[in-house]
Structure formats: C-alpha cells, structure tokens
Amino acid sequence: MKSILLTGAYGQLGLSFGKLFHSKYEIHFSGRNYNPKSGIYLDITNPILYDEVLNLIKPDLVINFAALTNVDLCEKNPELGYSINLGGLTNLVDLFDGPIIQISTDYVFDGEDGPYEENDITNPINIYGASKLESEKILLENSKDSLVMRTNVLYDYSQNTSASFLNWVIESLKKENEINVVEDQWSNPTWTSSLAVVIEKAIDKGLSGIVHWGDGDLINRYEFAVKIAKTFNLKTSLIKPVLTENLKQIAKRPLKSGLKPNLAQKILNVEPPSIEECLDSIKKQI
Numbered sequence: 218m219k220s221i222l223l224t225g226a227y228g229q230l231g232l233s234f235g236k237l238f239h240s241k242y243e244i245h246f247s248g249r250n251y252n253p254k255s256g257i258y259l260d261i262t263n264p265i266l267y268d269e270v271l272n273l274i275k276p277d278l279v280i281n282f283a284a285l286t287n288v289d290l291c292e293k294n295p296e297l298g299y300s301i302n303l304g305g306l307t308n309l310v311d312l313f314d315g316p317i318i319q320i321s322t323d324y325v326f327d328g329e330d331g332p333y334e335e336n337d338i339t340n341p342i343n344i345y346g347a348s349k350l351e352s353e354k355i356l357l358e359n360s361k362d363s364l365v366m367r368t369n370v371l372y373d374y375s376q377n378t379s380a381s382f383l384n385w386v387i388e389s390l391k392k393e394n395e396i397n398v399v400e401d402q403w404s405n406p407t408w409t410s411s412l413a414v415v416i417e418k419a420i421d422k423g424l425s426g427i428v429h430w431g432d433g434d435l436i437n438r439y440e441f442a443v444k445i446a447k448t449f450n451l452k453t454s455l456i457k458p459v460l461t462e463n464l465k466q467i468a469k470r471p472l473k474s475g476l477k478p479n480l481a482q483k484i485l486n487v488e489p490p491s492i493e494e495c496l497d498s499i500k501k502q503i
C-alpha cells in the first residue's frame with residue numbers, strides 16, 4: 218500500500234481526499250490545526266520539523282495541500298504568503314527525493330482570456346498567484362516525477378475552512394444576510410471530491426508535469442451563488458450582483474478565468490461533473 222503524507226490535510230481538499238481514499242492508501246494527515254487522534258503536527262515553514270516528519274513516516278509520495286489561501290491576506294502580508302506558499306514547498310523539495318503533488322491555481326493567469334490550457338502564458342496579478350507560480354517552477358525544475366495540479370474555486374461544505382465560497386453563501390443566507398457577489402469573475406468551480414478523484418487517478422498513472430482540473434460549468438460567481446441558494450432552498454433575492462471594481466478588494470482578481478480540463482479528461486479518462494450534480498451530492502451528505 219502506497220504511503221502518502223498530506224500537508225494541510227485538515228483543509229477542505231485534504232479532508233475530501235482523506236475521506237475518499239483512506240482505505241486505498243496509507244494516509245498520514247498533517248497540519249497546524251491538526252487532530253491528534255488522526256494526524257500529526259506539521260507547519261510546512263519549519264524545515265527541522267518537516268525533516269523529522271519525513272524521516273518518521275518515510276512516505277512514497279507527498280501531496281502539498283497546505284497554503285495560505287486567503288488572497289487578500291497574501292496581498293496585505295506578502296512575506297507571510299510567500300513563506301507558506303513558496304517557502305513551505307521549497308522546504309519539501311529540499312528535504313524529499315520522492316514525487317510530490319502540488320496543488321496550484323488558475324490565479325497564475327491574469328484572467329484576460331480564460332479558460333486556460335496548461336501551456337497558456339502565465340501572468341499573475343496578485344501575490345497569491347505569484348507565490349503559487351514560483352512554487353510550481355521550483356517543483357518542476359527540481360523534480361521530474363512531480364505533478365502540478367491546477368484547479369479553481371474549490372468548494373465543499375466543510376466546517377474546517379474559510380476557503381469555500383459555498384460555505385460563505387450558505388451561512389450568510391441562512392442568517393438572512395444580504396450578500397454582494399461579483400458578476401464579472403468567471404471560473405469553472407470545482408467540488409473538492411471531484412478533484413480528489415482526479416488526484417487519485419493521477420497517482421495511479423504516475424502523472425507528472427502540469428495538469429488542469431475544473432468541473433463542467435463555466436459560470437460567474439453571482440450565477441454560482443444563485444445555484445447554491447436554489448439547491449439549498451435559500452433566498453436568491455438576498456444575493457446582489459456587483460462588479461469587481463466596486464468591491465474594493467485588497468488584491469486584484471483575474472476576471473475571465475477558469476481552467477480547461479481536456480488534457481486530464483483524455484489521459485485519465487474522467488468526465489468533469491456539472492455544478493448541479495455536485496451540489497446535489499453535497500446536499501445529500503449534509
């Protein structure tokens with residue numbers, strides 16, 4: 218059985234992967250806010266600790282789910298963003314000789330002309346995207362067996378994250394709070410379980426290089442929020458469409474973004490699910 222170390226394992230994607238594949242692999246969960254019953258403490262910015270954990274577990278593969286995913290916080294505190302998103306991965310590359318899967322983002326692109334293919338030209342417009350792009354380069358320059366899996370707008374209904382748009386919409390509407398949602402940011406939002414399945418297939422195939430994964434519908438955030446509200450029987454009238462420029466967010470956002478999953482579809486023989494299918498599955502689970 219393959220032994221896999223997951224960093225940032227208690228975030229939304231780590232938990233989905235662990236839940237789906239804990240009996241297929243020997244999975245070692247790690248994180249800062251970890252559960253002592255199921256995992257170990259690991260801050261990926263601490264190379265001494267990282268080395269100890271790697272020597273203890275001796276994994277066949279490491280999946281780096283850990284990241285500072287708060288885009289505005291990265292912009293406000295670039296040192297922190299880079300120390301986690303680039304420094305953490307650099308530590309791993311320095312300390313571990315085996316294959317690594319790094320989860321990256323459509324924010325490596327500028328959002329002028331999405332959805333994007335793997336070979337499209339990168340041009341990040343914020344610190345989060347720049348730090349993730351630098352980490353992609355470090356990984357691919359140093360490890361030919363490793364994989365960069367880019368994805369976009371990940372969501373699940375998870376208590377453990379502030380990174381899920383779905384959580385924010387549901388919790389706000391349940392409290393009857395009005396929410397402003399941008400109608401000019403486009404992406405193909407991706408359910409964490411859909412991506413977890415693709416990661417498992419990529420592991421089985423020993424895939425390396427850069428691969429994109431996003432689910433089946435290219436949609437703007439406002440329309441996505443409306444779909445969420447309808448699925449969970451919440452009031453769509455509380456959702457107000459706005460333009461990105463009026464939100465005055467700290468970090469710039471790519472507008473016309475999203476990722477084309479065609480390469481992964483072909484190599485891994487997998488179909489991206491629709492948003493409706495994913496939302497219905499989540500609703501059944503909670």
Ligand SMILES: NC(=O)c1ccc[n+]([C@@H]2O[C@H](COP(=O)([O-])OP(=O)(O)OC[C@H]3O[C@@H](n4cnc5c(N)ncnc54)[C@H](OP(=O)(O)O)[C@@H]3O)[C@@H](O)[C@H]2O)c1
Nearest residue numbers: 225227228229230249260261283284322368370371378380
């Ligand atoms: N969310 C999205 O829309 C999205 C889109 C594209 C790509 N991605 C990428 O997908 C991956 C998974 O994201 P996600 O959505 O699951 O985000 P998430 O729920 O925020 O999970 C990230 C995890 O990393 C942990 N972490 C942060 N700093 C750490 C450190 N120094 N050492 C160890 N763990 C640390 C966080 O936990 P604590 O802070 O509690 O330690 C959190 O549990 C990330 O690489 C992200 O960049 C996400």
